[in-house]
Ligand SMILES: [Zn+2]
Protein backbone atom coordinates (compact mmCIF):
# COMPACT_ATOMS: atom_id res chain seq x y z
CA UNK A 1 0.00 0.00 0.00
CA UNK A 2 1.24 3.45 -0.88
CA UNK A 3 1.18 6.13 1.76
CA UNK A 4 -0.56 9.34 0.75
CA UNK A 5 1.84 12.08 -0.32
CA UNK A 6 2.89 14.34 2.51
CA UNK A 7 1.99 17.85 1.33
CA UNK A 8 4.69 19.48 3.45
CA UNK A 9 7.58 17.18 2.69
CA UNK A 10 6.78 15.68 -0.70
CA UNK A 11 8.66 18.56 -2.35
CA UNK A 12 11.98 17.31 -1.00
CA UNK A 13 11.87 14.39 -3.40
CA UNK A 14 11.83 16.65 -6.42
CA UNK A 15 15.22 18.28 -6.21
CA UNK A 16 16.51 19.09 -9.68
CA UNK A 17 18.33 16.40 -11.60
CA UNK A 18 21.47 17.55 -13.35
CA UNK A 19 20.40 15.77 -16.53
CA UNK A 20 17.19 17.81 -16.82
CA UNK A 21 18.06 21.44 -16.11
CA UNK A 22 14.94 22.67 -17.93
CA UNK A 23 12.57 21.15 -15.39
CA UNK A 24 11.00 23.87 -13.29
CA UNK A 25 11.39 23.01 -9.65
CA UNK A 26 10.99 25.29 -6.67
CA UNK A 27 14.35 26.46 -5.34
CA UNK A 28 13.08 26.31 -1.78
CA UNK A 29 11.04 23.77 0.13
CA UNK A 30 7.59 24.97 1.26
CA UNK A 31 7.92 27.66 3.90
CA UNK A 32 6.08 25.58 6.47
CA UNK A 33 8.90 23.08 6.37
CA UNK A 34 11.60 25.42 7.71
CA UNK A 35 9.17 26.74 10.31
CA UNK A 36 8.31 23.25 11.51
CA UNK A 37 12.00 22.37 11.77
CA UNK A 38 12.69 25.54 13.70
CA UNK A 39 10.05 24.44 16.21
CA UNK A 40 11.75 21.05 16.49
CA UNK A 41 15.11 22.76 17.03
CA UNK A 42 13.66 25.00 19.71
CA UNK A 43 12.25 21.96 21.51
CA UNK A 44 15.49 19.96 21.24
CA UNK A 45 17.55 22.85 22.62
CA UNK A 46 15.12 23.40 25.47
CA UNK A 47 15.29 19.70 26.35
CA UNK A 48 19.08 19.94 26.55
CA UNK A 49 18.93 23.26 28.37
CA UNK A 50 20.87 24.94 25.57
CA UNK A 51 20.04 28.55 24.67
CA UNK A 52 18.16 29.28 21.46
CA UNK A 53 20.48 32.11 20.48
CA UNK A 54 19.90 34.48 17.60
CA UNK A 55 23.02 33.14 15.85
CA UNK A 56 21.88 29.53 16.18
CA UNK A 57 18.49 30.51 14.80
CA UNK A 58 19.99 32.43 11.84
CA UNK A 59 22.35 29.57 10.92
CA UNK A 60 19.63 26.94 11.24
CA UNK A 61 17.26 29.11 9.17
CA UNK A 62 19.74 29.23 6.28
CA UNK A 63 20.15 25.47 6.28
CA UNK A 64 16.45 24.71 6.75
CA UNK A 65 15.45 27.00 3.87
CA UNK A 66 18.03 25.62 1.47
CA UNK A 67 17.66 22.61 -0.77
CA UNK A 68 21.39 22.69 -1.48
CA UNK A 69 24.33 21.00 0.18
CA UNK A 70 26.00 23.88 1.97
CA UNK A 71 29.56 24.20 3.21
CA UNK A 72 30.30 26.22 6.35
CA UNK A 73 31.59 28.95 4.04
CA UNK A 74 28.30 28.94 2.09
CA UNK A 75 26.44 29.40 5.37
CA UNK A 76 28.79 32.20 6.46
CA UNK A 77 28.29 33.95 3.09
CA UNK A 78 24.50 33.62 3.37
CA UNK A 79 24.68 35.09 6.88
CA UNK A 80 26.62 38.09 5.60
CA UNK A 81 24.08 38.57 2.81
CA UNK A 82 21.36 38.79 5.43
CA UNK A 83 23.37 41.31 7.40
CA UNK A 84 23.99 38.78 10.17
CA UNK A 85 27.36 38.08 11.63
CA UNK A 86 28.71 34.92 13.22
CA UNK A 87 32.31 33.80 13.56
CA UNK A 88 33.44 30.73 11.66
CA UNK A 89 33.76 28.72 14.87
CA UNK A 90 30.11 29.49 15.71
CA UNK A 91 29.01 28.39 12.24
CA UNK A 92 30.95 25.11 12.56
CA UNK A 93 29.71 24.44 16.07
CA UNK A 94 26.10 25.17 15.16
CA UNK A 95 26.21 22.93 12.09
CA UNK A 96 27.74 20.14 14.19
CA UNK A 97 25.00 20.66 16.76
CA UNK A 98 22.28 20.37 14.10
CA UNK A 99 23.84 17.09 12.96
CA UNK A 100 23.99 15.86 16.55
CA UNK A 101 20.32 16.72 17.04
CA UNK A 102 19.40 14.79 13.89
CA UNK A 103 18.24 17.91 12.05
CA UNK A 104 21.00 17.92 9.45
CA UNK A 105 23.20 15.46 7.61
CA UNK A 106 26.92 15.94 7.15
CA UNK A 107 28.59 14.89 3.90
CA UNK A 108 32.19 14.47 2.91
CA UNK A 109 32.46 14.65 -0.88
CA UNK A 110 36.27 14.46 -0.86
CA UNK A 111 36.57 18.22 -1.35
CA UNK A 112 38.57 18.86 1.78
CA UNK A 113 35.55 20.28 3.63
CA UNK A 114 32.15 19.10 4.81
CA UNK A 115 28.77 19.93 3.36
CA UNK A 116 25.50 19.98 5.23
CA UNK A 117 21.90 19.51 4.29
CA UNK A 118 18.71 19.61 6.21
CA UNK A 119 17.33 16.23 7.13
CA UNK A 120 13.75 16.40 8.34
CA UNK A 121 11.40 15.70 5.46
CA UNK A 122 14.20 15.00 3.01
CA UNK A 123 13.64 11.82 1.07
CA UNK A 124 16.44 9.27 0.80
CA UNK A 125 18.59 10.36 -2.09
CA UNK A 126 22.09 9.86 -3.40
CA UNK A 127 24.62 12.32 -4.74
CA UNK A 128 26.51 13.15 -7.91
CA UNK A 129 29.52 15.39 -7.41
CA UNK A 130 31.24 17.25 -10.25
CA UNK A 131 34.98 17.12 -9.63
CA UNK A 132 35.49 20.13 -11.94
CA UNK A 133 33.05 22.68 -10.54
CA UNK A 134 31.96 21.19 -7.21
CA UNK A 135 28.25 21.10 -8.05
CA UNK A 136 26.38 18.53 -6.02
CA UNK A 137 23.19 17.18 -7.50
CA UNK A 138 20.92 14.49 -6.19
CA UNK A 139 19.23 11.49 -7.69
CA UNK A 140 16.98 8.67 -6.66
CA UNK A 141 16.54 5.34 -8.33
CA UNK A 142 14.05 2.69 -7.23
CA UNK A 143 16.29 -0.09 -8.55
CA UNK A 144 19.11 1.13 -6.32
CA UNK A 145 16.77 1.09 -3.32
CA UNK A 146 15.81 -2.48 -4.17
CA UNK A 147 19.41 -3.66 -4.62
CA UNK A 148 20.54 -2.07 -1.35
CA UNK A 149 17.61 -3.60 0.54
CA UNK A 150 18.31 -7.01 -1.02
CA UNK A 151 22.05 -6.86 -0.30
CA UNK A 152 21.40 -5.95 3.32
CA UNK A 153 18.77 -8.65 3.75
CA UNK A 154 21.05 -11.31 2.25
CA UNK A 155 23.69 -10.48 4.85
CA UNK A 156 21.13 -10.30 7.64
CA UNK A 157 22.09 -6.68 8.02
CA UNK A 158 19.66 -4.06 9.23
CA UNK A 159 20.34 -0.98 7.14
CA UNK A 160 19.67 2.42 8.68
CA UNK A 161 20.87 4.62 5.89
CA UNK A 162 23.15 4.49 2.87
CA UNK A 163 25.17 6.83 0.74
CA UNK A 164 26.00 6.40 -2.90
CA UNK A 165 28.33 9.04 -4.34
CA UNK A 166 29.01 9.30 -8.05
CA UNK A 167 32.04 11.41 -8.88
CA UNK A 168 32.38 12.77 -12.40
CA UNK A 169 31.81 15.85 -14.49
CA UNK A 170 28.70 17.80 -15.45
CA UNK A 171 27.11 16.93 -18.77
CA UNK A 172 26.18 20.59 -19.29
CA UNK A 173 29.61 21.96 -20.19
CA UNK A 174 28.54 25.63 -20.22
CA UNK A 175 26.96 25.61 -16.77
CA UNK A 176 29.92 23.60 -15.45
CA UNK A 177 32.38 26.23 -16.73
CA UNK A 178 30.35 29.03 -15.15
CA UNK A 179 30.18 27.13 -11.88
CA UNK A 180 33.94 26.43 -12.01
CA UNK A 181 34.57 30.15 -12.25
CA UNK A 182 32.30 30.85 -9.28
CA UNK A 183 33.96 28.02 -7.35
CA UNK A 184 37.41 29.52 -7.97
CA UNK A 185 36.25 33.06 -7.23
CA UNK A 186 34.89 31.90 -3.88
CA UNK A 187 38.44 30.89 -2.95
CA UNK A 188 39.52 27.90 -0.96
CA UNK A 189 36.92 26.65 1.47
CA UNK A 190 38.35 25.67 4.81
ZN1 LIG B 1 21.77 15.36 -0.27
Ligand SMILES: [Zn+2]
Nearest residue numbers: 130133170176
Ligand atom coordinates in the same frame (compact mmCIF):
# COMPACT_ATOMS: atom_id res chain seq x y z
ZN1 LIG C 1 30.61 20.71 -13.20
